[in-house]
Ligand SMILES: [Zn+2]
């Protein structure tokens with residue numbers, strides 16, 4: 207099947223699955239997921255999906271909560287069929303962590319010659335099972351219990367190894383089942399988190415466009431459009447999320463899955479993650495260093511989208527002068543940068559410094575090459591920056607669904623967020639609006655301004 211940009215509004219998720227298609231961007235896009243069922247009462251379809259794949263010996267994995275809301279019901283359905291069912295239900299005092307202990311329990315309980323892992327849960331269960339599936343070469347089917355993040359359909363598993371968050375390779379599920387009757391009853395904070403992750407795509411896609419313009423990075427219009435179409439659809443029904451309206455929950459879940467598929471299409475997380483995610487990772491990292499837990503991923507992403515869109519607005523109001531920007535570039539204090547990176551990134555500092563040295567991201571030559579492009583194509587940059595909703599609009603949408611929009615509501619300290627604005631860009635070599643602000647020599651001033659305006 208050939209997919210075309212002009213038909214995006216007509217496609218259903220199923221149209222995006224399976225076999226690859228040659229895209230105008232020059233690449234062939236494909237995803238290994240074969241089936242997606244998002245509907246009311248979807249868990250009743252699990253037996254026929256298992257039969258379709260010829261899976262008989264099933265290892266169901268859940269935690270106490272997800273077992274109660276979905277696992278027990280699935281067990282009942284499967285016990286009535288011609289299946290051999292084994293299960294692991296993680297019992298924890300607090301939250302389940304996808305660490306060595308959880309993986310050990312997984313291996314100990316896994317029956318030999320298992321046909322399929324049936325993962326029942328959200329973020330952590332999904333991350334554990336997709337990683338184990340990858341390592342053990344046993345396929346898995348995902349039964350999502352909350353529309354809380356976009357990782358269900360992605361090939362990356364954020365795990366906690368040696369106490370540190372590490373992203374490892376993983377496989378996508380053979381099938382994803384989202385029962386609206388279960389998804390809509392997820393804790394409201396998980397629904398808000400999922401929506402925060404969705405609203406962050408405005409920024410992620412925008413950063414991707416900046417990367418193409420300034421660094422000649424690979425970019426796909428089809429993927430960008432398919433994500434944005436779905437984001438807009440989700441935003442249109444956002445005010446019904448708090449009422450747990452079926453179609454609002456469906457739009458949210460579909461958008462989260464489509465973003466995951468988009469990542470498979472491009473082979474990286476560009477369509478899903480930009481400056482708003484880097485800021486979120488920064489906060490998470492600093493909190494982890496101190497042994498503290500930060501707010502859920504999507505909650506942070508949504509919150510940060512307000513800030514990065516503010517930066518977009520402020521940059522578009524500039525009228526950069528080449529000689530002035532060049533002067534700022536020559537004033538860069540590498541020693542201060544090194545000191546700050548060591549202080550903020552602690553055990554990860556060496557990795558950050560190494561990445562910067564290797565790629566020369568902050569080197570004078572590379573910066574000046576970008577500055578030249580930025581000044582030459584300033585009008586196009588301003589046009590791109592204007593494509594996102596204003597920071598006020600983002601704040602209003604988040605407020606409408608009851609998500610945090612102030613530091614106090616978020617529960618993260620001011621210093622960490624302000625440090626993040628300036629240093630989160632060092633986490634990855636990926637062009638974003640934060641790098642653009644730095645290239646123009648205005649990032650520090652903007653962070654200070656935001657400290658006085660927002661983060662009081
Ligand atoms: Zn493409």
Ligand SMILES: [Zn+2]
Pocket residue numbers: 355356403478479483503504507
């Ligand atoms: Zn995310």
